[in-house]
Amino acid sequence: MHLTRFRMNTARSGARRLLTSPQALHAAVMSSFPGLLPSDPHTTRVLWRLDHTSRAEVFLYVVSPTRPDMTHLVEQAGWPAAASDPETPGWQSRPYTPFLxxxxxxxxxxxxxxxxxxxxxxxxxxxxxxxxxxxxxxxxxxxxxxxxxxxxxxxxxxxxxxxxxxxxxxxxxxxxxxxxxxxxxxxxxxxxxxxxxxxxxxxxxxxxxxxxxxxxxxxxxxxxxxxxxxxxxxxxxxxxxxxxxxxxxxxxx
Missing domain, CATH: 3.30.70.1210 (Crispr-associated protein; domain 2)
Structure with missing residues (x-):
């Protein structure tokens, strides 16, 4: 299991669209896992939550069976230029099982x-x-x-x-x-x-x-x-x- 945090860039129109549509954000989250098939009844559930810490600071938290690839979210709702450095891809993900x-x-x-x-x-x-x-x-x-x-x-x-x-x-x-x-x-x-x-x-x-x-x-x-x-x-x-x-x-x- 993995726990992931992604900060939404609320100044971008893509972020605002996702923040106003749980359906669209759910689809974006699920797109972070190429190995998970929505039609597979045995797929382990992916959980997510938005934390609105302030008007301009919103974090997306995800708990998932595998490590996500959120490149598409960075492009839509993050800071793509800052994420060009491989050391800072735009999200933080770590194994969850040791904590559990x-x-x-x-x-x-x-x-x-x-x-x-x-x-x-x-x-x-x-x-x-x-x-x-x-x-x-x-x-x-x-x-x-x-x-x-x-x-x-x-x-x-x-x-x-x-x-x-x-x-x-x-x-x-x-x-x-x-x-x-x-x-x-x-x-x-x-x-x-x-x-x-x-x-x-x-x-x-x-x-x-x-x-x-x-x-x-x-x-x-x-x-x-x-x-x-x-x-x-x-x-x-x-x-x-x-x-x-x-x-x-x-x-x-």
């Missing part, structure tokens, strides 16, 4: 995840359920909390004295997570785009980015989460979780 292998139970990491938090609901009795986006921060938090143990981790809780909301607070009849956890939900995006160049059907997604601290509860399951993704809409930039150290003595991903 060092994950152990009980270690704590900072994490980031962009996801498509959805649930199945019906408007009235007798109707089939329909996949529906969670729209409130409370429900978006709960979506992740309901999946944490099955994904191999536990969101770290704040000390009671550091919480602003008292324990027992409720929201619409449910326990309100408030600021109980080291978890924030931000950067909500409502996306709508054509499913393909030849289809008039529209894809509509609500995505959010989670930042927080997690504790590893099952290293093997967490490795699977980090390489296979969490939740729906993985082809459109959702599901990729990355970890970073909370102390300088730990590893980095």
């Amino acid at each position: 292998d060092q994950l152990t139970t009980g270690t704590v990491w900072a994490f980031r995840l962009t996801a498509n938090p959805v649930h199945h609901a019906r408007r009235k009795d007798g109707e089939p359920t329909k996949r529906t986006a969670h729209l409130t921060t409370h429900h978006q938090q709960r979506w992740l909390l309901e999946r944490q143990e099955r994904a191999g981790f536990r969101i770290v809780e704040k000390p009671a004295e550091s919480r602003l909301l008292p324990q027992g607070t409720t929201y619409q009849g449910h326990a309100h997570h408030g600021d109980r956890y080291e978890l924030t939900v931000r950067d909500r995006r409502d996306l709508a785009f054509a499913k393909s160049h030849t289809s008039k059907a529209a894809v509509r997604l609500v995505t959010v980015t989670y930042d927080g601290l997690l504790e590893v509860t099952d290293p093997e399951v967490l490795r699977r989460t980090l390489t296979q993704g969490l939740g729906k809409a993985k082809a459109y930039g959702c599901g990729l979780m990355t970890l970073a150290p909370t102390a300088p003595t730990q590893g980095r991903a």
